[in-house]
Amino acid sequence: MLTRALIVVLVILNLGVALWWLLRGEPVSEPPASPVGVAQLEVLPPTQAPPAAATPTNNAPALQDVTPASAPAATAAPVGQPPVTPDLPPTAVAATPAPAATAPAVAPGPAAAPAVAPPAPVAPPAAPAQCVSLGPFADRATAQAAQSRAGSALRTARLREVADAGATRYRVLLPPAASREEAQATVKRIVAAGVSDYYIISQGEETHAIALGQYRNREGAERRLAALSAAGFKAKMVASGGDGSAQWWLDATLAAGTEAAAARQRSGAAQQRSLECARVR
Template sequence: MLTRALIVVLAILNLGVALWWMLRGEPAPAPPAPTTGVAQLQLLPATAAPPPTAAVAPTQALDDRTPAAAPAPAAERPAPPPPVAAAPTPTPVESAPAAAVPAAPAPAPVAAAPAPPAAPAQCLSLGPFADRAAAQAAQAKAGTLLRGARLREVADAGATRYRVILPPAASREDAQATVKRIVAAGLSDYYIIGQGEEANAIALGQYRNREGADRRLAALSAAGFNARLIASGGDGSAQWWLDATLAEQAEPAAARQRSGAAQHRSLDCARVR
């Protein structure tokens, strides 16, 4: 009896469960997961209807007014879109200065070809001539082949010796002081005359030709010594010479031939200036 009652109860329970299962409907789908950064629409409870507008007094003019649309309930108004992040205003970047374009190198100036060095001046003596007039005529004949010409008289032209000497000093001590100056100037070949009319004079060389004596005189004059030339021997006759500087590209032989001189000698140009 008890068993039968339990079976009836279980059958009733199963039938109830089956009916509930058939009548419950489809389960509501689970709400989707909210999207990050997007506002969700939410329904708000309906608000009370606005109070009725008070009747317009009969004494007031009736205005033809179109009733304004009632504002939508907050539940029906769409939610404002989420604020869109404003794009960052680009910071004005100071434009970098354009890279300096290297200037094209200026063409190197073409160096002018160096002028050839001028040839050193060449000086000479033309002669000998018997008198001054003959020397002047020879200068006129030479013309443009000579520059800065001057006449020079040579006494004792027939001399066989030429001595270069400094005049006598006041005392032996003065002569010795002069010798020290000669040595300091780099000159040699000297001695002090000890007796006679030329006592305390300084002999500076004896030469057999006039050219050697003239070179010695020029060296002493450049060092600041006032020497003199003494000729000895011969008949005491004089000769004239024409000292000059050769023009550019002129030849000594051509100058001698045009002037009619018997010979030409090389000459230190310092004696012509």
């Protein structure tokens, strides 16, 4: 009897445990503790759905969707329900500072061109000086009177005496050397200086002299003398064929704007000859 009673009790206990196991609910887990300082989100119960749009009748034209395909579809939140903010970590909910208002960049205007001073007027080049020789005059007093009559037509002037004015030719030569060998040595120096037209006189009073040219006018002979003097030779000019009389000439630089013919008429000279201005200074 006792054994049977124990068996019945065990069966009843087993049935009770099985019934409890079947009737127990799912274990409810407690929500995790929210971080300190972060507000909790509460889900509000949904409100009443908005009424459906009225169905257009057969008489009203159907509305067409004119929204551009490229425009993203905006998701409208239900009326009366605030937008749901996702649960973000504490670092993500930090307040974002508002962008500072920046003034629109102003494009710099074109830089003002620096004032350029107009170029100074360039004076026209001065005309080269013109020099003439006026004459001939019989004596020095006559030449001086001619210079006074010319006056302002002449800028600078000097008197020049020409000895043996009636000469028909002029010779340029170096004085006779002591011997022919010395004359030949001088010729070598003349050739080295680039001087041509020379010969050694071998007879007469001018034996061993070196002739350096014969000219029909005095001006040519004087130019030859100047060239030899520049080369370092002391030559002389000898006139021949004249009566021994002398003449005076007025060598002058013309004033600006004065013609040679006008200066000759004012001075009363019979002739005018072109002259190198270097001989007037």
